[in-house]
Amino acid sequence: MKIVIIGNGMVGYKFCEKLVSKCPDRDLLSIVVFGEEIRPAYDRVHLSEFFSGKGAADLALAPASWYSDNNIQLHLSDPVTSIDRSNKTVHSHKGLTVAYDVLILATGSSAFVPPIPGVEKEGVFIYRTIEDLEMMQDYAKRAKKGAVIGGGLLGLEAAKAMIDLGIPDTVVIEFAPRLMPRQVDDAGSRILKSKLEALGLRVQTNKNTAAILGDEYITGMQFTDETHLPVDMLIISAGIKPRDELARAAGLEVGARGGIVVNDHMQTSDPNIFAIGECALHNGMIYGLVAPGYEMAEVVAAQLCGSVKSFHGFDMSTKLKLIGVDVASFGDPFIAGSEFRSVVFEDSCKGIYKRINITADGKQLLGGILIGDAADYNMLLQTVKNKLALPPNPEDLILGARGSSEGHENAGVSSLPDEALICSCESITKGQVCNAVTASGCETVDAIKKCTKAGTGCGGCIPMIKDLMVHTMKSQGKYIRNVLCEHFDLSRQELYDLIKVKELKSYDLVLNELGHGDGCEICKPAVSSIMASIWNEMILKKGNDTAQDSNDRYLANIQKGGTYSVVPRIPGGEITPDKLIVIGSVAKKYNLYTKITGGQRIDLFGAHLNDLPNIWKELIEAGFESGHAYGKALRTVKSCVGSTWCRFGLHDSVSFAIKIEERYRGVRAPHKFKSGVSGCIRECAEAQAKDFGIMATEKGWNLYVCGNGGSKPQHAQLLATDLDDETCIRYIDRFLMFYIKTADPLTRTAAWLNKMEGGIDYLRNVVVNDSLGLAAELEAAMQLLVDNYSCEWKEVVENPELQKRFSHFVNAPEEKDPSVKFEPLREQKIAANWK
Amino acid sequence: MSTITENITWFAACRSADVPQNGGVCVKYNNDQIALFNFTRRGEWYASQNMCPHRMQMALSRGMIGSQDGEPKVACPFHKRTFSLITGACLNGDECAIKTYPVKVEDGLVYIGIPEADGPLPA
Numbered sequence A: 001m002k003i004v005i006i007g008n009g010m011v012g013y014k015f016c017e018k019l020v021s022k023c024p025d026r027d028l029l030s031i032v033v034f035g036e037e038i039r040p041a042y043d044r045v046h047l048s049e050f051f052s053g054k055g056a057a058d059l060a061l062a063p064a065s066w067y068s069d070n071n072i073q074l075h076l077s078d079p080v081t082s083i084d085r086s087n088k089t090v091h092s093h094k095g096l097t098v099a100y101d102v103l104i105l106a107t108g109s110s111a112f113v114p115p116i117p118g119v120e121k122e123g124v125f126i127y128r129t130i131e132d133l134e135m136m137q138d139y140a141k142r143a144k145k146g147a148v149i150g151g152g153l154l155g156l157e158a159a160k161a162m163i164d165l166g167i168p169d170t171v172v173i174e175f176a177p178r179l180m181p182r183q184v185d186d187a188g189s190r191i192l193k194s195k196l197e198a199l200g201l202r203v204q205t206n207k208n209t210a211a212i213l214g215d216e217y218i219t220g221m222q223f224t225d226e227t228h229l230p231v232d233m234l235i236i237s238a239g240i241k242p243r244d245e246l247a248r249a250a251g252l253e254v255g256a257r258g259g260i261v262v263n264d265h266m267q268t269s270d271p272n273i274f275a276i277g278e279c280a281l282h283n284g285m286i287y288g289l290v291a292p293g294y295e296m297a298e299v300v301a302a303q304l305c306g307s308v309k310s311f312h313g314f315d316m317s318t319k320l321k322l323i324g325v326d327v328a329s330f331g332d333p334f335i336a337g338s339e340f341r342s343v344v345f346e347d348s349c350k351g352i353y354k355r356i357n358i359t360a361d362g363k364q365l366l367g368g369i370l371i372g373d374a375a376d377y378n379m380l381l382q383t384v385k386n387k388l389a390l391p392p393n394p395e396d397l398i399l400g401a402r403g404s405s406e407g408h409e410n411a412g413v414s415s416l417p418d419e420a421l422i423c424s425c426e427s428i429t430k431g432q433v434c435n436a437v438t439a440s441g442c443e444t445v446d447a448i449k450k451c452t453k454a455g456t457g458c459g460g461c462i463p464m465i466k467d468l469m470v471h472t473m474k475s476q477g478k479y480i481r482n483v484l485c486e487h488f489d490l491s492r493q494e495l496y497d498l499i500k501v502k503e504l505k506s507y508d509l510v511l512n513e514l515g516h517g518d519g520c521e522i523c524k525p526a527v528s529s530i531m532a533s534i535w536n537e538m539i540l541k542k543g544n545d546t547a548q549d550s551n552d553r554y555l556a557n558i559q560k561g562g563t564y565s566v567v568p569r570i571p572g573g574e575i576t577p578d579k580l581i582v583i584g585s586v587a588k589k590y591n592l593y594t595k596i597t598g599g600q601r602i603d604l605f606g607a608h609l610n611d612l613p614n615i616w617k618e619l620i621e622a623g624f625e626s627g628h629a630y631g632k633a634l635r636t637v638k639s640c641v642g643s644t645w646c647r648f649g650l651h652d653s654v655s656f657a658i659k660i661e662e663r664y665r666g667v668r669a670p671h672k673f674k675s676g677v678s679g680c681i682r683e684c685a686e687a688q689a690k691d692f693g694i695m696a697t698e699k700g701w702n703l704y705v706c707g708n709g710g711s712k713p714q715h716a717q718l719l720a721t722d723l724d725d726e727t728c729i730r731y732i733d734r735f736l737m738f739y740i741k742t743a744d745p746l747t748r749t750a751a752w753l754n755k756m757e758g759g760i761d762y763l764r765n766v767v768v769n770d771s772l773g774l775a776a777e778l779e780a781a782m783q784l785l786v787d788n789y790s791c792e793w794k795e796v797v798e799n800p801e802l803q804k805r806f807s808h809f810v811n812a813p814e815e816k817d818p819s820v821k822f823e824p825l826r827e828q829k830i831a832a833n834w835k
Numbered sequence B: 001m002s003t004i005t006e007n008i009t010w011f012a013a014c015r016s017a018d019v020p021q022n023g024g025v026c027v028k029y030n031n032d033q034i035a036l037f038n039f040t041r042r043g044e045w046y047a048s049q050n051m052c053p054h055r056m057q058m059a060l061s062r063g064m065i066g067s068q069d070g071e072p073k074v075a076c077p078f079h080k081r082t083f084s085l086i087t088g089a090c091l092n093g094d095e096c097a098i099k100t101y102p103v104k105v106e107d108g109l110v111y112i113g114i115p116e117a118d119g120p121l122p123a
């Protein structure tokens, strides 16, 4: 079958991808694609990121080679100019004539430009393609005053672009009385407006443009209310116009206001021609969003590959991040009248607005709007779609976290009916997900993904899939064992105990004795970490080097572009001028980017793999050691200056921090861990944000545990008070060893405590009161690690065998990776942006 | 994948002892980079392009190897995309497939098979 696709935009590409991945008889299809733009399909939805640093290549959905690798002929910069339906051929601008059995129109849409006098002037732009943006980029250098016509979704994207282009003063002009008139109500628009204004944008609603002023190029705008605005650059974003010109010329049926008419099979009035994406008019509707376009692509691809599928409209509920603000609308956002009531929550200080519309009897949710915080979007959408029963006080739906938000969501998942759509990218229902668990025996999210394709698109539904899986397994009476991966039917804690009892010291032995298969990127680092936590042997020996996570294997963190970072330990953040000079001269010699980290030390970035041993040799000679920035190990112990200089300092927090850092350096754990020591209650070392934090009191030290920064910050909790140095260290020994023994892989102390039954009281009993009788054992285990410490970089520097692995090419060891590229920035270098 | 039917030129990459057990190295071939893996546990050798198609990083040789349902695979160190070492197919997500090459070991030397179409050998 000869398939010709006109248009290589987002939907045209998705269609190719679906054909390639879905068709059992792929080899019988010949696929030819014509695209008008100069580059293969790219992510138009994230077009604005072009200005915030993403290049054209970053936005590409697939490189040109993808098409050739998959045997698809791609003709770029070559628009189709006519369709000959009687001979079933298309004719292109460059003179190609190609025959088709099936023709797909995926021509998308163009920006609608209202007939305002002066729109042809220089400095007036539309916002649709990368070329549009490139032209803007040039022009923007001269512009100081910007304007955007259109306060809808695209208009606000364009306004963000103006900010990114560095235009200091930009006005958004909207004809309607509010912003985003199709998605948001007046109150929501007000909140959105104040958020935009906080970003430096001005917003004028109820404004109708009468003319664009200027001779050759734009100098201002004139409105119907007789007001003027000086403007050097304008983006028009007043809506879209489906590109139906080819279809129209070929005599296919088009809508009165544009768009190629299609039936539920996406067939046009010619049964051999299909239209998908923004050019298609289905049931009187043009969908200006990408998800419905993808669904259309799926419908046609499925039919061509021999199955039956049709399109029945698409829910227009959307959740977006506009200029950094969450905006979502679902169901019927505006419904009003005596049969309905709305519940509204507004916090103008935080910029949050939530509205839900429910039936007057309070039994059903019909739709709503969320601005500033759209975390509840998924669950609310499901509630509308599935007509779920509402809680007795419907306002609970938006007032959220009054109690555990997780509990709320779980309850939600189990109450969904089987038809509830869980993954909208791949149209998978709750029933299908649960069936994958019960009938096909899928017991991991990966297995469900593979079996149903759910969660393989945007990934937004994965938490729900996991909840459903766990819930279904529990309801089958299955004990959900927390096994490591397909190679070990053991939890981390079980593995830990077995490795210790059996005295196993290499990954291969562990796999032989306790696992099966060949291992993978999940169990290898987990087992390596356990062995390091028990024996603390040099991690690159006994064949364990290739079982380490890549960063551990090279004792450095891999960075964008393939170079590495070098982080010497600077205990407590204290450093002598001489050592500072060494860092400076090493950085200069090897051309490294230097930065003070958030952990009170210095990171040197951009080191070639080949240079690492030499760099470390020089650092070690000057008395530095590895900082283990690459390991799941102790990072830094932050200190404040304390009683040595500070007028409030109670004890010498720097000395204690150094002592702590030197004690636990190199200790490997399920995840990295950090500490801090503050000299008084003012807490300048932020100790309460650390895995364990120490704070001086009049009588000694208070010990806090299980704090975390990161994406879910959590304050540390008080474990014990007024401790002397020795007791404090003993408690830390016990605490850390208990964590190392019992936590799941890659779980920070805060997450570990959150899951612990009995919480901090239980932990205190174990650590302080020795309720499990483990204290002596834990202390001894830690002492073993402390005694076995040695700097692993020092060992590499002294061992030529180990050094061999630090070359890029095995057959040209002295050559560096030629693909590494840097760019200059503020007198230093940074990694070139990746593709 | 299936194109290695006709003419293969065998390129001597390195000594087998140069490649760590159950790990990979990067081989320079003209201006190209090839990842070569010594899968000791399976007694097998594999080779693939060194570039990870996700972010076009020259990194696969530094990745961890392992298996999934018996299929040998490599995980990219950057974002853990995994690829079959036999077919080159991406085993998670929609990344495009990587090129794989045949490998043979003779007299302690490792040879990578380059299909004719992949361009001339170094002089």
Ligand code: SRM
Pocket: A557, A558, A559, A565, A566, A567, A595, A596, A597, A598, A599, A600, A601, A602, A603, A629, A635, A636, A672, A674, A689, A690, A707, A708, A709, A710, A711, A712, A748
């Ligand atoms: C360099 C540094 C940023 C900076 O320029 O300041 C940094 C850089 C990285 N951080 Fe960080 N973090 C740095 C301080 C922090 C801090 C602040 C602090 O330690 O006081 C935090 C929050 C505190 C915390 O951890 O609780 C922090 C929270 C994270 C997280 C989130 C952890 C979490 O529990 O959610 C990650 C991701 C992870 O570890 O999985 C991360 C991961 C990373 C990685 C390792 C990402 C990676 O895998 O490549 C970065 C690589 C650094 C490198 O190559 O050297 N970094 N990172 C800081 C190094 C500190 C140091 O001297 O070692």
Ligand SMILES: Cc1cc2nc3c(=O)[nH]c(=O)nc-3n(C[C@H](O)[C@H](O)[C@H](O)COP(=O)(O)OP(=O)(O)OC[C@H]3O[C@@H](n4cnc5c(N)ncnc54)[C@H](O)[C@@H]3O)c2cc1C
Pocket: A006, A007, A008, A009, A010, A011, A012, A013, A034, A035, A036, A037, A044, A045, A046, A047, A048, A078, A079, A080, A081, A106, A107, A108, A109, A127, A128, A154, A157, A243, A246, A276, A277, A278, A279, A287, A288, A289, A290, A291, A293, A320
């Ligand atoms: C700035 C911006 C932000 C957006 N944000 C979102 C968002 O947040 N969420 C969302 O869901 N959607 C968003 N969209 C909309 C989304 O990008 C579109 O729905 C999607 O791109 C439509 O895909 P398509 O393939 O139908 O059309 P397009 O991606 O426009 O592709 C059509 C292609 O066909 C080509 N073509 C036309 N005629 C011919 C011809 N005769 N011969 C050959 N080629 C031809 C065109 O040049 C074009 O490359 C946004 C759009 C823009 C511009």
Ligand code: SF4
Pocket: A640, A641, A642, A643, A646, A647, A648, A649, A650, A678, A679, A680, A681, A682, A683, A684, A685
């Ligand atoms: S924590 Fe206390 S001692 Fe330390 S710097 Fe702040 S005020 Fe001074």
Ligand code: FES
Pocket: B052, B053, B054, B055, B056, B057, B059, B076, B077, B078, B079, B080, B081
């Ligand atoms: S670069 Fe390989 S997974 Fe991202």
